[in-house]
Amino acid sequence: MSAAPATVVALVGRPNAGKSSLYNLLTGGHAKVGNFPGVTVDVLEADVALASGEHLRFVDLPGVYTVEGEPDPESDEGHARRYLESLARDGAPHLVAQVLDATHLALGLKLTLELRRRGVPLAVLVTQHDVLEKQGSSVDAVALAAELGVPVLATSAREKGAGHRVLDFLGDAVRAAKVPSRDVLDADAVAQKVLRPRADAREALFASRRRTERLDAVLLHPVLGPVLFLGLMVLLFASVFLIADPVTWAIDGFMGALGSRVEAALGPGLVTSALVDGVLGGAGTVLIFLPQIVVLTVVMELIDASGYLARGSFLVDRLLSVAGLGGRSFVPLLTAHACAVPAITSARIIRDPGQRLRTILVLPLMTCSARIPTYGLLIAAFFAGSSALTRGALFVGLYFAGIGAGLVASLVLGRTVKRTAQVLPLVLELPPYRRPQARVMARLGWRAATRFVKDVGSVILVASVILWALLSVPGPGHAAAKATAPEGASKKVVAMHGSVAAFVGRALEPVTRPAGFDWRVNIGLIGSFGARELMVGTMGVIFGIETDDDDPTPLAAKLRDAKAPDGERAYGVPTALALMGFFVIACQCMSTVAAVRRETRSWKWAAFLLAYTYGAAYVLAVAVYQVASRVL
Amino acid sequence: MSGLPSSSLAVLPPGQRAVVSALSLPEREAVWLRAVGLGEGVEVTVLRRAPFGGPLHLRTGGGAELAVDRALARHVGVAAGAAV
Secondary structure, eight states: OOSSOOEEEEEEEOTTSSHHHHHHHHHTSOSOOOSSTTOOOSOEEEEEEOTTSOEEEEEEOOOOSOSSSOOOTTSHHHHHHHHHHHHHHHOOOEEEEEEEEGGGHHHHHHHHHHHHHHTOOEEEEEEOHHHHHHTTOOBOHHHHHHHHTSOEEEOOTTSTTHHHHHHHHHHHHHHHOOOOOOOOOOHHHHHHHHBOOOTTHHHHHHHHHHHHHHHHHHHTOTTHHHHHHHHHHHHHHHHHHHHHHHHHHHHHHHHHHHHHHHHHHHOSSHHHHIIIIIIIIIIIHHHTTHHHHHHHHHHHHHHHHHTHHHHHHHHHHHHHHHTTOOGGGHHHHHHTTTOHHHHHHHGGGOOOHHHHHHHHHHGGGSOOGGGHHHHHHHHHHHSTTSOHHHHHHHHHHHHHHHHHHHHHHHHHHHHTTSOOOOOOOOEEEOOOOOOOOHHHHHHHHHHHHHHHHHHIIIIIHHHHHHHHHHTTSBOTTHHHHHTTSOTTOOHHHHHHHTBHHHHHHHHHHHHHGGGTOOHHHHHHHHHTSSBTTHHHHHHHHHHHHHSOTTOOOOHHHHHHHOBOTTSSBSOOHHHHHHHHHHHHHOOOBHHHHHHHHHHHTOHHHHHHHHHHHHHHHHHHHHHHHHHHHHHO | OOOOOSSBGGGOOTTOEEEEEEEOSOHHHHHHHHHHTOOTTOEEEEEEEOTTTOOEEEEETTSOEEEEOHHHHTTEEEEEOOOO
16 A cells, blocks of 8 residues: 555547546446446446555546536436546546547547547547548558547557557656646637548448448337347346256255265254254255346347347337337446446436436346246246246246336336426437457456356345244244144144244234235245345245254255145145236335335335235235136 | 527438527527537537437537437527538
């Protein structure tokens, strides 16, 4: 650590200028690389030591088109503007480094001239220079530096050694701390002066556009485009099911066998029960859903990095605007299929405040990866007899149920709680298609895997053990409650029937019985109130206790064979469907509630989200159960 | 806000070039649109229209491609552009 404070280097640029790629290059990849306006949603920062011993603190700001005018304070532009203003006010040493896309030089220079007018210490990094060269042109960096009166470097993030060159350049720029003069310049005229087109520039430009044009002709075709879009969404959701399904069940078998081995090695007892029922049955059961989550992360990155994400927005803008959302809502809506928390932050790219709020309030209805374990378990338990195609279709159907619920909720919210006023219309850049980098996708997949394992290893593990304890400690009226245990049940099962958890679960039965949920499901719902991924772990603990420890039967089979007090099967397809319906809607995620509170700056909307999703989830579950148990 | 321009981006046939002549929008929106790259004097070509009255796909003279809402396009006045 050096004694001197690090100089802040704020990376500023238009969306798609290549800011995130450059930030990754300089800092070793703490930000996600994206190919969509506003993919950098939070202000990310990282310290980097220069060869000279100085420290630079890189700050990756959200993309902005302008630093003049009046943006909405909660939008990306508002966030970036506030940060720049605080930087100037604090007076700490800093440098504004503008990342400027060489292929759109004149547009980027407009922002440069605005930054010059603000009188900040400035340096300009002209990126994507390799792409410009393919288009038959180049930028004269020396001439541009002379025109602007600030240091300029022309580079491309994909070039070898680019990171070191940029760091050296920024180190020099920080030492020079050059505040440019504010004389009036014309962006187009400056661009004309410094661009050096080759003789074949026109042909080269057309050739470089050809790939994107050909792809757009198919992917944005008036008929084919929407069909392919829908197909891609189905494929995305189905791939989560189809690719990950076999792996998942292989791990499940392994977990069951491991439990039997532990049981055999340690012999029956309290420690064994805590280990097998609590740890393996709870946390271990959740771990088998790792492959699905990695597949989802990688495929989503593929869509983002290739440039298709912006095309998706173009295709669905009309549909979403009917529901009071818009093309810009598409990015957070798709992101929310992995996790609602980053999606809520990424809603900042929506410029219209009303549309942004509606998007935030319906994002938690999208099928996030934490729902996958519950859906997977219910499908395996109650639809095992159906073909793989039927099970896959049901899984994909659940994804679309989430989307449908979101559109309906937005429509209702727009007419009641937050009326649709005049909406800022869509204007969105469509960047050229790019080949996604395998390295970046592998890193994201790895990061998703480690985060999930850590999550299972901490929160879910602790919760499973606590639950196991609550299922073992006697609750009020335990003597009478124990008598409800099936005849000939083991001591452990009898104890569970008289436990604190069972007492609470039973107290809720009058409310939940119309939805087909008994006390055991209720415990699961209480256990997953803060985080829905705890549902499967909770069920794992309950049914692990209920069956013999040395029984390696998968949880799905235990659930299917579960008995009601009258000896009949406790659950059937109607209960499974009702539970799925409940999981589609209910916001069983405290991280999401906290994120909504942070982005809307109000507890009111966070509380509203909880109330409306739980209310609607209950109504839906009851309706589904009542209809299904009569029809099926 | 004055009336809608007689010839707007919304009615420009795909493939035909034109030059943006006026933005009949609130000043705050016009400032932002100019910053994005769709200001007066910019050459535009409509590449395609999304189905069901969805947005337009444009290319500006500078080579940037944009998706622009059709309702907004009605407020962007255009004049005949230079022939190829």
